[in-house]
Amino acid sequence: MWRTIGQKSTVERLSKSVADSNTHHSYLFLGEPHTGKQTLAIELACALNCENIEEMPCRSCRSCTRILDGKHADLHRITLDESGVPEDVEVGEEVRRQRTRILTEQIEDLQRASMLPPYEGRFKVMLIENADRMTDAAANRILKVLEEPPPQVVWMLLAENEERLLQTVVSRCQRIDVHPMPPAQLERHLVDVCGAAPEQARLLSRISRGRVGWALQALEDESIIEQRISRVEGAIQLLSMTYAARFDFSREIDALYRRDRAAATDTLDQWTIWWRDLMLVKTGCAESVVNIDYVNDITEQAQRLSLEQIRDYIGKLSEARRDLDINVIPRLVFDSLVYTMPRITRPLASGIGLPVVPRNKGET
């Protein structure tokens, strides 16, 4: 049974092509992080190799369980993770080093493996995570095998950003768009299937922006929510900070970026979402905001900013993301971001004001 949720038509299509033995030799799964690209790809790998003909994937036969556990000899998987330690094993930061690119050598290893027939299953599955992070040389390397695919080999490329992939790679793959789930549908799923409290489900479905994987993770791991709160608060406060404080903040982010690139870029994303919310409120679409638990702050700030300011700053944020990708010195990027951010000088009404002293009822 396919467990991927929110991708009904895609799942139907894939499941039919597996049943008809009419699968493509290479798939490109495109979608935002945590939308379920990997889940879908792994399930397709299960279906391709499932021993249970009645229901592919059955998720319970020997082949399926081995694939799901990451132990199947015909599932070749390359990631940005250099250590090769599976994600669920806890190791120190030192061991889990992240590459920033998928290298030619990694592709060559897969290419060599793809020449040989499957070891234990029906199909060899070559799974490339973060395929949009391939170096140009690596991408060109993979072109040849995509062009003349060996039999019984299925390539699965997972990518977030189509523009970063070579056009020639995209055109050789069957493209599968993995969309975020509509918040209402996700909310229902969280309540009905995962047993989340309605209020929590409403919040998660919104702040996850329909990314099922993120919502499910956040449901289990509270620290994700706490992290998000601290990042949103950061975005709120930054607007009213002095320039000196902002540059301190920039230094912190720069340090974070060196330590944990993903966390730092996530912080930037969080800012972008915040500014998008500001724009939504400013233009009168308050019902679509993501940070529904901070509606008051958003409204407050939106009133003090002009639409041009908001628009320009959103532009700055996406420029910053691009700059980081092409290896501009991170500190410069962050400094420029905090410097160009519009400043609200007056303290926010909902922020730190004077404590309201409750009046005693009897004293009048």
Add this chain to the structure above:
Amino acid sequence: MRVSCLQENLSRGLGAVGRSVAVRSTLPVAQNILIVAEESRLKLVATNLEMATTCWVGAKVEEEGSITVPARLVTEFVNSLPNELVNIEMPAGGRTVQFTCGRFQARMNGIDADDFPPVPEIADGIGAEVEADGLREAISRVTMAAATDESRPVLTGINVEFEGERLTLAAADGFRLAVYKMPLAKAIEGKTTVIVPARTLNEVHRLLGEQEEPVYITVNEQRSQALFRLSNAEIVTQLVQGTFPNYSQVIPKSYDTRAVADVSEFTRVARMGSVFARDASNIVRLLVTPGGEMKPGKITVTAQAEEIGDNTGDLDALVDGKEAKIAFNVKYLLDVLGVVKQSQVALEVTTPSSPGVIRPIGTDNYVHVIMPMFVQW
């Protein structure tokens, strides 16, 4: 699991499977060696998902069981033990194996045996039997001609053709071709052609050692896997999928000049040329001169490296036909001269731009074709 065996045997077994361990793999368990205590022996298995080697070691098994342990760790530890009885123990359901040998002890954390990729079973299909001696010779004469770069996958393998009573091994990398023919111990029906990775055959060659018993080869029906059964080990290999180029067209049917020369002399002169050729794209020029009334024919080998110098050497040869010249990559020439066991070889040349052929004298089971280099004469 409770088992004991001699250090010497265990060490030999680990050495046998050691080359099949995955060097870097997306599957961490492939970097381990599977140890299975069964009946009255210890089974050792390693696989890199291209080939899987199984080796059995005589042992006293008190309690059956299985586990996988990191290959390098266990091999280096066992190799440094004295030649005494090694006790291997692991509580049922545990993951830590204890090795005890005399005054030495080690505990290793392993991975569950169930996680180990199963060795493909090859029961039915085409079976063949070959003499160990012949196979050793065949492998050593062809594998060096296989391609090492992966741009044409089929060329990284050896084309193995079973037909009637004959086994033909061929390898080519686009610059040279080696073909070796040998008899099968028992004739088989029909014709079967598979491409075996060169690495696997080299491993078969290594494990053959001094073995005298015949080798059994089985190819499965889908032609996707093959099994080599040796006296002390079994190798199951994945077969390269695709069609090997039709190499018979490459072997010249005739020649204009044929020179028969002594292998050791030829090797010496070629090696001398290689010293200068090193700085000149490995090019050596061969000039074959027929003999006259009173003087023998000769092959002159020259190498010229610009700005460095040049050298010339010649050797006597029995030349049939007119004068001829051809230029080779000296590495290829030395490779073939190095594997020929016979004392004399024949060099057959047509024009400077057509392939040169080298055949050992006294047998017609080996042909080696080298593409010429284009040079200004």
